[in-house]
Amino acid sequence: MSHMQSVPGGVEQEALAEEKELVEGYRPEKGRKKIATGEGRLAFFLVTPTVLLLALIVGYPVVKAIISSFQKDRGLDTATGFFNQGGGFAGFANYKTWLLQQCPAPGGGTVKCPPGTLASEFWASVGFTLGVTIVAVALETVIGMIMALMMHKAFKGRGIVRAAILIPWAIPTAVSAKLWQVIYAPGGVADSILHHNIIWSEKWPARIAIVITDTWKTTPFMALLILAGLQGIPDELYESAKVDGASAWQRFWRITLPLVKPALAVALIFRSLDTLRMYDLPAILTGGANGTSTLSILVVKQIQSGPNSASALSTITFIFIFACAFVLVKALGASIMPRPAAKGR
Amino acid sequence: MTSSVQAPPAPSGEATIEQPKRGFPWGVVGSYASIIIILIWCLAPFYYMTIMAFRDPNYALDTSLLPRHLTLSNFKYAFNTTNNHFGRSLVNGVIIGTCVTVVGMAVGVFAAYAMARLQFRFKYAILGAVLAASMFPGVAILTPLFQLFSNWGWLGTYQGLIVPQISGALPLAVFILTSFFTDMPWELEQAARVDGATPGQAFRLVILPLAAPALFTCAILIFLSVWNEYLLSSVLYNGNDNVAPPTVALAKFTAGPHVIPYTQTMAAGLIVVIPLVIVVLLCQRRIVSGLTAGGVKG
Numbered sequence: 001m002s003h004m005q006s007v008p009g010g011v012e013q014e015a016l017a018e019e020k021e022l023v024e025g026y027r028p029e030k031g032r033k034k035i036a037t038g039e040g041r042l043a044f045f046l047v048t049p050t051v052l053l054l055a056l057i058v059g060y061p062v063v064k065a066i067i068s069s070f071q072k073d074r075g076l077d078t079a080t081g082f083f084n085q086g087g088g089f090a091g092f093a094n095y096k097t098w099l100l101q102q103c104p105a106p107g108g109g110t111v112k113c114p115p116g117t118l119a120s121e122f123w124a125s126v127g128f129t130l131g132v133t134i135v136a137v138a139l140e141t142v143i144g145m146i147m148a149l150m151m152h153k154a155f156k157g158r159g160i161v162r163a164a165i166l167i168p169w170a171i172p173t174a175v176s177a178k179l180w181q182v183i184y185a186p187g188g189v190a191d192s193i194l195h196h197n198i199i200w201s202e203k204w205p206a207r208i209a210i211v212i213t214d215t216w217k218t219t220p221f222m223a224l225l226i227l228a229g230l231q232g233i234p235d236e237l238y239e240s241a242k243v244d245g246a247s248a249w250q251r252f253w254r255i256t257l258p259l260v261k262p263a264l265a266v267a268l269i270f271r272s273l274d275t276l277r278m279y280d281l282p283a284i285l286t287g288g289a290n291g292t293s294t295l296s297i298l299v300v301k302q303i304q305s306g307p308n309s310a311s312a313l314s315t316i317t318f319i320f321i322f323a324c325a326f327v328l329v330k331a332l333g334a335s336i337m338p339r340p341a342a343k344g345r
Numbered sequence: 346m347t348s349s350v351q352a353p354p355a356p357s358g359e360a361t362i363e364q365p366k367r368g369f370p371w372g373v374v375g376s377y378a379s380i381i382i383i384l385i386w387c388l389a390p391f392y393y394m395t396i397m398a399f400r401d402p403n404y405a406l407d408t409s410l411l412p413r414h415l416t417l418s419n420f421k422y423a424f425n426t427t428n429n430h431f432g433r434s435l436v437n438g439v440i441i442g443t444c445v446t447v448v449g450m451a452v453g454v455f456a457a458y459a460m461a462r463l464q465f466r467f468k469y470a471i472l473g474a475v476l477a478a479s480m481f482p483g484v485a486i487l488t489p490l491f492q493l494f495s496n497w498g499w500l501g502t503y504q505g506l507i508v509p510q511i512s513g514a515l516p517l518a519v520f521i522l523t524s525f526f527t528d529m530p531w532e533l534e535q536a537a538r539v540d541g542a543t544p545g546q547a548f549r550l551v552i553l554p555l556a557a558p559a560l561f562t563c564a565i566l567i568f569l570s571v572w573n574e575y576l577l578s579s580v581l582y583n584g585n586d587n588v589a590p591p592t593v594a595l596a597k598f599t600a601g602p603h604v605i606p607y608t609q610t611m612a613a614g615l616i617v618v619i620p621l622v623i624v625v626l627l628c629q630r631r632i633v634s635g636l637t638a639g640g641v642k643g
Contacts, residue, residue, distance in 0.1 A: 277482030
């Protein structure tokens, strides 16, 4: 067993060393520095448009949102009784509304946000967003892994399967939400298959419906990414493990899983990020009703009634998502950065 | 390694036929069974959508899984403009998708070239920044853009729907192309230079034809992602049906108050999906390689 475990690292390092040689073999050692400075200038011109455009379309709005999240929304000024035009420094008031449930009270001061306000839904939607992410991504990972193993084993019909697997991926979420709405319709096909009349608009059935729909659409994609990882594992490893008397189960845990882990981790992280910012599916399937409001839905609902407060919420949302991403990257020890020098491995 | 060299061909041949000897061919059956399971998973809902699209609206809640009560009236209704602007939305989808794809590719291709080919300072910082930009949830830029666009009169305009989506398309282009470019046989460029081609010629005559399939794949993936976008569009179209993309038109697809147009919506949905399915079937190999190369986003 011990010599087997040393093999994967060895193979990879060898390949890396080979690549390095190939890359560095291009130019002679002598004029290296000179070329490098010229490259720097060229790279600057090539990269600048991308950086500028992203700074303009992403950076500027994000910064603007952070600034306006500290400003007052227009509305009835409860202290003076006049209608104010908004603006003016609000401190952390907008954040407190969401995080601490401190809504402005009539006559100044704050009260606990009453039920029915958007703010009162905040913690419930944090919980729902997180819960749906954990459950859906866990299901997608496990089922995706099984699917990938099936496809990897299947020697016939791989082309058909790969084509079929791309179909749920290609169907826009808006369409798949509408499609599953028909399936979950009262007296619809879901009920008839399950032989139960489930009221899918109730809290838990609605949540389960969202998880099922999301899992249906994205598991095949997950399987595809994992399959790519599986195909990178050399067959010799399995053969030598077989010769050494490793059971199928042992081969899975000792070879497949460790070697597919990098691909799996990246897929898992990107899926989690996507699910944490989920909007289309619940917005169309349930309209965010009955405890199915994600953070993104809450932001969109808030935009019309108070953009500065919405900015605070969207800032909270992206900090929350980045924090989750950070935890996942640390926990899985994954590198999500594309590494151009190492052939995107 | 050594054992395979020493072993004569006969025993190794024996080893490969060893498995089917076990009596009932579990391997083969399992393989077919798993293919069928995956096919059902992926295709059953799509199949149901298709038969619903062709089903008479009066039988919308007939839960039969066979195509029955067939009609084309749903498709006719999908393009009816009294309640919906679905036909128009398809045109809008193509306009918006094309513009975003062209801008994203045109800008991203240069950055990707630099990332894949050149050594420069802050390379990884910039790549990280691009990655971070793609990780921002749509709502993080939505609120300020809504305010800005409402000041500029951009709400419910094409530019108002196109510009924000570059935020997703550009990082996607940079990642996919960087990974494609890294894998390309650049020795050929070197060879062309040795043969006396200028850098420009080497790029135009050698690299561009080689890169064309990668560019094409990347363009398809970006177009698909724009075609599927809903969050930004659903807010920034601001009720103007003349610029709404298909996802938005479909989400608010209606047959008047108190009627849920199940079959008609499925017909409209099918019209949105069919071109995608065709593209996916034609380019599945390339799409898969693009997806696994980029490794980003679905």
